[in-house]
Amino acid sequence: MIQVLMALKFLSRGSMKGEKVGMANSLRASMSPGSIFRILMRFFQLIMGIVVIGLYAQDLTRAHNAGVKYDSKWMYATITGTLASFWAIVCMLPLVKAWFLFGIDFIVFILYIAAFGIFGKMYxxxxxxxxxxxxxxxxxxxxxxxxxxxxxxxxxYGAVVFWKYWKGKRSPTMAV
Known part of the structure; x- marks a missing residue:
């Protein structure tokens, strides 16, 4: 009976004293508010990129079925949504420091500005x-x-995190 109680206590704690932290505990410990914000932001970017693909690709499909030439504006919007979705997936990977590549976020931002300008003027x-x-x-x-x-x-967000990282790397108090 005592062994059963000890086993239940071990299972509720998730590890024994002195044992290395398990994967779930490590993940929970590494989830800062910034990383939660980053994951949610990338998830919404992925979903919204897929929405853009769905909204504009249906007209491309309709043109293809009718044997009509594709409109380059709709192709541009679909490609922008595809690139944005792909980059959002890459940035959601745990080992990718997406803030280091914040310039790519800026490029995707510019692509969406152009798409908004094109279709905003039209509609x-x-x-x-x-x-x-x-x-x-x-x-x-x-x-x-x-x-x-x-x-x-x-x-x-990526530019601010990069700036803080770079500033911390160059501070004279850090050991080299």
Whole structure:
């Protein structure tokens, strides 16, 4: 009976005294508010990138099925969503220091600015007159704006973390 109680106590603690910390405990201990923010930001960027792909690729599919040439604006938006989604997945990997590569976030931000400019000029002031395609594109413009803001936020966050890291590396109090 005593051994059963000891086993239950061991299982509830997750480790024995003096034993190295397990993977779950290590992960829990390494989750700072900054890393939680980073993972959530990248997750939303991934989801919103997939939304952009879905909104613009359906028109490309429709053009393909009709045998019509693809419109380069829709291709640009779809490729931007694809690149953004891919980069969001890469940045969610645990060993990637995405803040070190904050310049790529800036590039994706610029790509979304261009897409927002292209489609905003075409659809923001457009009167849909009951046309479902135009209504969908008006909504897609605001999705592009949200993506643009998400990528700008991750760029600024990465730049701040990089600056703090670089400043800490160069401080005279740190051992070389």
């Amino acid at each position: 923001i002031n457009e009167d849909p007159e009951g046309n479902g395609g135009i209504i969908r594109m008006k909504h897609a413009v605001w999705i592009l704006l949200v993506n643009m803001l998400l990528w700008f936020t991750s760029f600024v």
